[in-house]
Amino acid sequence: MVQERQRRGKGVCWMLRLWSVAVISILLLSACFVASCVLTYQFTTDNPNRRLFELHTYHSSISCFSEGTMVSEKMWGCCPNHWKPFGSSCYLISTKENFWSISEQNCVEMGAHLVVINTEAEQTFITQQLNESLSYFLGLSDPQGNGKWQWTDNTPLSQTVRFWHPNEPNSPAERCASIVFWNPAKWAWNDVLCDTKRRSICEMKKIYL
Template sequence: MEQERQPQGKAVCWTLKLWSVAVISMLLLSTCFISSCIVTYQFMMNKPSRRLSELHTYHSSLTCFSEGTMVSEKMWGCCPNHWKSFGSSCYLISTKENFWSISEQNCIQMGAHLVVINTEAEQNFITQQLDESFTYFLGLSDPQGNGKWQWIDNTPSSQNVRFWHPQEPNLPEERCASIVYWTPLKWGWNNVFCDNKYYSICEMRKIYI
């Protein structure tokens, strides 16, 4: 009987050891998983915080809009006060006339750039904010005057929607694009001299928190 108890005792001992190893391994894995979740969460939370901090260097206050209800979705989209919200961007209509290059610099100083129009819906939204009496610079230019129009983010105009007025663009010397209201054609794009002074439209990415 004593000899039978010894193997059984050893078997129980090994079983307990295996269970202990398994439990410790699971605890270690759980700890690693929780740690990685915390790090990921902090990284995701810090990213909008950094962006918010950047925006606050240019803008004293922001306006935020509820844009989602699911836990997995970003909940709030923010734009600086007095900027218009549409899609994933914020827009500011400048009421000060300037050259194209200075208009772009003014946008950059606010953490933005001259507007890049990607869809008809965006074009329609923007024109609803404009005064038909004025011309506005877009972030579209033909630097070499060779018909290769490109957006300020280097996107070729051929890859975006285009809303040129009939027969535009025409003169190769007119290397900057504007949006202007012509009767009876309504709103459309026109190429103009870059050193003319016009109003402009700035665009920046919306910040999500």
């Protein structure tokens, strides 16, 4: 009888331990799930603030402007002061001339890159900001001189979105692209030597709040 009671007692203790482990495991899994949700939410909501912080590391002041509504809340697009907003990007026209590589580095140091033109509307907007007597580097180059033009993000030049002047590009030695106004034509692209000094156009993505 005593041995039977001892066996029953051990069985009950074993069951209690098993249930305790199961309950603790469920609680730990629940806590991990909640923590994961909280971190995901914070990452999502803090992302604009993080980008604003990063932007302030390059620029002392920014300007934000209303861009309509989304889910009944105002959307604000932000660009550094003196940058021109268009679409989802901000643009800065340089006032100094430099080589292509240095121009790209100057853009990178401001959290941007040499401009990548994706549409005719974007090209039209940009040319409205330019001086017809000057030439400006684009973020477009042919590193190997084999006609494989690519943008600064390494994407190849689209077959449909390209705005070269007639008969351009025309020299394998001219491996960087600029945008220039030629009479009686218009603003369009020209291949030029990368180590010639020109002005340039920087582009960065807007920050949305």
